[in-house]
Amino acid sequence: MKALEKLLSKNEELKFVCVGLDTDLNKIPEHLIKEEEPLLAFNKSIIDATKNFAAAYKINFAFYEALGSQGFELIKKTLELIPDDILTIADAKRGDIGNTSEMYAKSVFEHFGFDSITLHPYMGKDSIQPFLNYSDKLNFILALTSNQSSVDFEKQILSDGTFLYQKIISSVNQWNKNKNCGIVFGATNLDELKLNIRSFSDLTVLLPGVGAQGGSFEDVLKVFHNQNRKNFIVNISRGIIYLSSDKNFSRLAEKEIQRLNEMAKTIFS
Amino acid sequence: MKALEKLLSKNEELKFVCVGLDTDLNKIPEHLIKEEEPLLAFNKSIIDATKNFAAAYKINFAFYEALGSQGFELIKKTLELIPDDILTIADAKRGDIGNTSEMYAKSVFEHFGFDSITLHPYMGKDSIQPFLNYSDKLNFILALTSNQSSVDFEKQILSDGTFLYQKIISSVNQWNKNKNCGIVFGATNLDELKLNIRSFSDLTVLLPGVGAQGGSFEDVLKVFHNQNRKNFIVNISRGIIYLSSDKNFSRLAEKEIQRLNEMAKTIFS
Numbered sequence: 303m304k305a306l307e308k309l310l311s312k313n314e315e316l317k318f319v320c321v322g323l324d325t326d327l328n329k330i331p332e333h334l335i336k337e338e339e340p341l342l343a344f345n346k347s348i349i350d351a352t353k354n355f356a357a358a359y360k361i362n363f364a365f366y367e368a369l370g371s372q373g374f375e376l377i378k379k380t381l382e383l384i385p386d387d388i389l390t391i392a393d394a395k396r397g398d399i400g401n402t403s404e405m406y407a408k409s410v411f412e413h414f415g416f417d418s419i420t421l422h423p424y425m426g427k428d429s430i431q432p433f434l435n436y437s438d439k440l441n442f443i444l445a446l447t448s449n450q451s452s453v454d455f456e457k458q459i460l461s462d463g464t465f466l467y468q469k470i471i472s473s474v475n476q477w478n479k480n481k482n483c484g485i486v487f488g489a490t491n492l493d494e495l496k497l498n499i500r501s502f503s504d505l506t507v508l509l510p511g512v513g514a515q516g517g518s519f520e521d522v523l524k525v526f527h528n529q530n531r532k533n534f535i536v537n538i539s540r541g542i543i544y545l546s547s548d549k550n551f552s553r554l555a556e557k558e559i560q561r562l563n564e565m566a567k568t569i570f571s
Numbered sequence: 572m573k574a575l576e577k578l579l580s581k582n583e584e585l586k587f588v589c590v591g592l593d594t595d596l597n598k599i600p601e602h603l604i605k606e607e608e609p610l611l612a613f614n615k616s617i618i619d620a621t622k623n624f625a626a627a628y629k630i631n632f633a634f635y636e637a638l639g640s641q642g643f644e645l646i647k648k649t650l651e652l653i654p655d656d657i658l659t660i661a662d663a664k665r666g667d668i669g670n671t672s673e674m675y676a677k678s679v680f681e682h683f684g685f686d687s688i689t690l691h692p693y694m695g696k697d698s699i700q701p702f703l704n705y706s707d708k709l710n711f712i713l714a715l716t717s718n719q720s721s722v723d724f725e726k727q728i729l730s731d732g733t734f735l736y737q738k739i740i741s742s743v744n745q746w747n748k749n750k751n752c753g754i755v756f757g758a759t760n761l762d763e764l765k766l767n768i769r770s771f772s773d774l775t776v777l778l779p780g781v782g783a784q785g786g787s788f789e790d791v792l793k794v795f796h797n798q799n800r801k802n803f804i805v806n807i808s809r810g811i812i813y814l815s816s817d818k819n820f821s822r823l824a825e826k827e828i829q830r831l832n833e834m835a836k837t838i839f840s
Contacts, residue, residue, distance in 0.1 A: 375639075402593075409638075424691050449697050
């Protein structure tokens with residue numbers, strides 16, 4: 303199934319939560335440490351507990367790369383645990399000159415088999431094109447991110463009076479010929495979300511920054527509902543996977559994503 | 572030894588060539604394919620042939636990641652072949668929110684043990700800070716890249732009339748408290764190099780784009796020599812490592828880097 307179709311079908315069921323698998327040996331419950339593969343056991347428990355409720359899973363490459371080749375193996379094994387009809391996101395934030403981006407695309411889309419990836423726009427269109435050539439995948443390009451320093455460059459004002467991130471959104475709209483583009487827009491920027499949401503056109507939106515970073519799931523839902531728009535996902539990592547350091551961690555993850563889905567149903571119906 | 576000291580000492584010897592290990596199974600000489608580890612055998616031959624002449628080695632992560640965990644193993648094994656006194660660059664172009672950049676820094680600087688890394692500036696200072704905290708490493712932040720689409724965003728004109736990449740260079744200068752910052756500036760942008768070189772201050776400069784991409788090693792040398800400046804390296808990948816698909820590939824690599832070093836000696840003395 304095409305990446306976009308997977309997501310749209312979950313969105314139609316009013317599922318908007320992307321579970322972020324920022325899996326860290328220092329944060330998983332202690333009883334798992336004695337397992338042969340503690341991190342995989344953790345991911346399996348979280349996926350099993352949330353798969354009926356999740357719109358997508360996002361794997362944050364940094365947490366796995368810190369373990370070297372073992373981490374890359376862990377990504378492969380984790381992907382095998384995710385049901386085929388749920389969108390998988392390689393949160394890898396890649397972007398390089400053409401022949402190098404081709405190799406990154408090969409890694410993420412072919413070697414690992416992800417449905418989608420996050421990308422840095424800085425180097426411009428030819429650094430993104432190798433990813434766009436995969437018409438059945440989804441490419442989330444950074445627009446306005448959730449961190450405080452997003453003001454440093456993303457919010458630079460251009461000579462025509464617009465912000466850099468707005469220029470990027472407008473470029474990504476032009477790159478969307480294969481209907482395989484999306485943007486990353488931090489949930490911490492609620493005012494900017496309201497002001498810019500119409501410019502997103504039919505781009506899929508991935509919103510990180512809810513929970514530990516201060517964004518509100520409910521506020522984001524309301525903005526999209528007001529626009530009659532369902533084509534988005536809100537990533538939550540720490541706010542779902544690390545609710546307890548006890549054996550009940552996966553049960554609490556399940557309850558939390560159910561609560562979020564109920565909230566979405568209330569707002570959207 | 573601190574990363575910067577490694578490089579400065581090579582620069583003092585008038586060595587400015589960074590050998591780019593963009594190692595690709597489809598491009599290495601056929602006779603190596605029957606080796607148990609063809610890619611490692613290729614890297615070993617290139618490193619052995621060039622180590623007396625190289626100022627640095629740059630490992631382009633994409634080419635290794637395309638192979639998954641095996642590629643990450645190959646990076647580790649390749650690093651072991653590089654003499655300790657030569658700068659190693661993880662050309663990984665990372666950059667993410669703070670807690671994620673921390674994990675990337677852990678991967679590249681601690682797990683792999685690289686001396687330096689290339690970074691995307693788009694998300695701003697807090698996305699770079701975790702790398703800056705390693706005071707003995709070197710962080711090359713993208714300023715103006717060598718690809719054609721660098722015009723898309725890097726050359727956007729800001730409201731104060733400067734280009735975005737100039738704003739980034741000025742920010743990186745401010746981030747350079749630990750003397751562990753550098754910039755990436757494409758050798759294809761010779762006019763911009765001449766116009767901006769004074770703004771680089773004491774930032775180390777990594778210049779890709781010579782050879783296959785159209786930049787000239789000689790032209791770059793002359794610009795730096797005119798400024799009485801030695802703190803830079805020019806990356807060459809395809810123009811050194813893929814000069815022949817025959818058994819003489821490493822001999823030709825050696826001759827080419829010697830030729831380039833001779834050119835540097837002629838210009839700088």
